[in-house]
Amino acid sequence: xxxxxxxxxxxxxxxxxxxxxxxxxxxxxxxxxxxxxxxxxxxxxxxxxxxxxxxxxxxxxxxxxxxxxxxxxxxxxxxxxxxxxxxxxxxxxxxxxxxxxxxxxxxxxxxxxxxxxxxxxxxxxxxxxx
Numbered sequence: 001x002x003x004x005x006x007x008x009x010x011x012x013x014x015x016x017x018x019x020x021x022x023x024x025x026x027x028x029x030x031x032x033x034x035x036x037x038x039x040x041x042x043x044x045x046x047x048x049x050x051x052x053x054x055x056x057x058x059x060x061x062x063x064x065x066x067x068x069x070x071x072x073x074x075x076x077x078x079x080x081x082x083x084x085x086x087x088x089x090x091x092x093x094x095x096x097x098x099x100x101x102x103x104x105x106x107x108x109x110x111x112x113x114x115x116x117x118x119x120x121x122x123x124x125x126x127x128x129x130x
Contacts, residue, residue, distance in 0.1 A: 003040075013040035024065055032062035036075075047088040052101070054079040069111040079103040097127040 003013040018035035036058030044050045056077040060067045067073065081101025087093025105112060105119040112119045 009044040011040075011042040013042075014038070015040075019066070021062075024062065032065060034058075034060045034062050034066040048085055050083040052079075052081045052083060052099075067111075069109070071109060071111075073111055074108045076106045077103065095129045097129070098124065099127070100124045 001013060001015040003011060005011045015038040016035070017037075018033070020033045022032070024032050036056060038054060038056040041053045042050055054077070056075075058075040058077075059072070060069070060075075061072045063072055064070050067075075079101055081099055084098040084100075085094065086096060086098065101123055103121040103123070105121070107117050110117050
């Protein structure tokens with residue numbers, strides 16, 4: 001993972017994972033590979049709100065060895081969210097972070113849930129750092 005803070009408000013990140021192996025027991029084919037790439041963009045609006053986005057691509061080209069599905073599949077994901085620090089000036093409250101986000105997933109085969117190719121997810125997470 002590589003991250004770079006372009007300005008006080010804008011940060012970028014990139015990640016890359018790749019696995020190549022030969023002869024996985026029970027997986028047909030001589031050479032198996034899987035991996036993906038991702039990018040992150042984060043922009044601080046002020047001390048309370050930071051906008052975040054993430055996009056990922058992942059390919060299991062090893063007949064589902066790394067994902068548990070029955071065939072090789074490409075996955076795409078995009079997430080948009082905001083990190084909220086409700087009390088950034090407070091000694092104790094500055095450690096609280098609330099993160100609502102929306103995520104969209106797509107697969108090039110019907111492998112999500114009960115045979116879907118697309119999925120939309122809404123979530124809210126909370127962190128308290130120390």
